[in-house]
Amino acid sequence: MISLVKLVFGVLGAIVLGTTPVWAHAANQGFVLLLPTTAYIAGGTITVALTILLLIFAKPGTIDAVMQPVPLRFRASKLPLRDWSQSTGALCLALLILIGLRGPTDPQANLLPLVIWTVWWMLFFVVQALIFDLWSWINPFPAVHRMLMSEHRVILNLPSRLSIWPAVVLMAAFQGFVLADTAPNDPDRLAVFALGYWALTLVGMTVFGREAWLKQVECFSVLFALIGLIRMGRSNRLGLPGWQLLQDRDHDLSHAIFVVVILAAGSFDGLYETFWWLAKIGVNPLEYPGRTALIMPTLIGLYGSILLLTIILAVAAFSGIKWVKDPVPFKAAFIGFAITLLPIAIGYHFAHYFVTFLVQIQIVVASLADPLAQGWNLFGLGNRRVLVGFLTVPENVKIIWFTQAGMVVLSHVLAVVLCHRTAEAMVSSRRDVVMLQLGLSILMIFYTIFGLWLLASPRGA
Template identity: 45%
Template sequence: MLLPDTGLAHASEQGFVLLLPTDIYIGAGVAAVVLTLVLLAFLPGWVAARLFRPVGIIHRPRGIGLHHVTSCLSALLLWALVWRGFTGAHDPTVNPLPLFVWTLWWVGLVTLQGLLGDHWRYTNPWTGPAAVLARLTGSRAPLRYPAALGHGPGIVIFLGFASFLLADPAPADPHWLASVVGGYWYLTLMGVTLFGPRWLLRAEALSILMRCYGRMGLFGRARGRISAGLWGWQLSSLGRVPLGLALFMVLLLGCGSFDGVNETFWWLAVLGINPLEFPGRSAVVTQNLIGLALANAALIAVFATCLWLGERIAGTRRSAGDALRLFAPSILPIALGYHLAHYLTSFLVDGQYVLVALSDPLGRGDDLLNLGPFFVTTGFLNTPATVKAIWLTQAGAVVLGHVIAILLAHAQAVRAYGSNRRAVLAQAPVAAFMIAYTFFGLWLLASPRGI
């Protein structure tokens, strides 16, 4: 203390955010959300709806079936990656399959789907092969998808996917991941062959996820034109969605939130584990599965209760289920903001491994991208300027997601209740929920990690 000098330290995971005045950033983020709510309370009701009005860019070209061609190419690429998963290096930072699944697809392509628009129409690895099978056999799907199932199978499969991501001891193990990915692709293709495209719309969790986020994007289709608008403009025209799809949307936020919680010192303290002596993922499989289930159940209960209270304050008789069907799409901007914020730092590191893998896809020492002597670095986590930029980007994604969610929910409420006053009254409990969730999300970013 008396003789200060330079000290060297290593930043790991997201612990570097503790060096920043996070209380100031959290306060500013929450204040931005509160200010948005206050402005909506005094502005005319049509303002929020006008914000989500798209602008036409060009006439939409007539379809030529190109999406089936690109889908078949995606399937071929996926199977090449599965083959590399079985035959390539065991190191997940070298084998291209884990890098593609967990970095390029789960972080990069899912985020682009929500930010820009629906690329899944062209990158879906099932629609093209299913169309080829139908053409070769000359037959239609032999079975009708049971309407009573709704989105139930999709919800179950998505929870299974989240469990695999968060609780499996080795989700990035190339051989194990190749078995899971290859088996899931085959079973899904069988589902589409037996039940037709409705299987992708109701039961295939990844397609449901991508379709939800696809409606978040800046670009989309409206009145025969390729159009652009504020994030979520396509969600504003959805109206009431099926109850199963509404629950799926809320689960996107619940699973994403627990994805951050289960790594914090707080969660490890709940489990009675010293974060500096973490015993490994295999020691907390059951605990994480229970935590995932409780987190989603609590989120659904709290959100539905807030909607029910809002209905009673506004003096309407809409049930909690009907309100959830109406306002669940407004959850998606928050879920996407958390997704981007949570995975940003890992993407910045693992994205460098992706470049190396792309330069040498067969593991033969090639350098197709002419990278030269390339070394993966985490040096940007040791510099205050870059650390601040990363944290501001993460915090900005969380806050912007909440602001858009509030605008979207308010536009839906004005349309549903017919007046700005009743919309504000009905949205008061949900507004309190979103303010609290903003604080929670920014606290989560600032929390030290133990895994």
């Protein structure tokens, strides 16, 4: 019996490592950058500025021509196969919750927080955004609901005018949990959170309908659908990153605010442990009071960052409108330009967690050897050593920094391109195209500086 249990956990552990969907927040950056970063920050900022200048002289329609997707010759997989893969995702999630409740109490030895932090919030996020639509294959929520209620009538209808505002609220609440909660990585606490959210989702799909709940309320399905618009391939077509964003015009104000929440929360995630922020809230890093004492300052900082970015973006959009001759509705400009910030949120997410991922993924693999702390050594993984020595080699640190900084700069360049195309769709003359995006171009230049500064800033908590 014990051998069978070991075999089941071994096989499912391998599946979990590659495909399990869960919720949470990644750990902090793994090292303090000691390189002279002024030249790199200046270089990245100049690159973004030059991109803006080059687009000013580009002919109208150039971006559409370059980013036009090409058709691919393969058929999409049949729905039953996807149903099975989603059922597998649900089973893996259930096992992870069980491990969170019954496994080791150490977050660095329990697979639930390890998979949440490393496999999902770091790795899965980037894969979903840049490579492949994993979420549609392993989303556990519709699988369980189909199993329990294959056919049922909707009790209440979600008004279409709500759009994804419920998902915006849930995503903002989720960010508050992972940044301000006293122990978001505690296995028991995280298991209860995951189980509670799963129950809420099942109840919501039962009352309001499966598809409506997933599209309007379930914040992670909304999140992955949005970031997937940056991906190069979709529906048997392949193009440059962001081509889907140019063709998808169904976004409204709720989608724009959702993007602002993602970007602002990610930026504050990098800011709230810096010496600068600790000094602003009166905390001495040498006498750190703990997360419990900082719940309110963290929540204020997080939601203040969301509000501040919303205001700055609104001012940038409004300033552009005032300079153009063609009438442009403020709401349309705000929505269009907010959506173009999506690549920046993805790029910074990758850069912020890159170092932590390189270390934590080793711990995940080693923890697969004994998921329930029973003294097992599945696949011989228990003998693996976690290597962090590469972070002490200057050449390696330079490569890591170039990778992080490069991703930040490239994401801003892509955002600038999408911003320019968005402006072209709103006004007719080249002058108006330039003036309409003037405020947002300035915002992107300063956000480049801010993002690269965050990467290089030491942490005091």
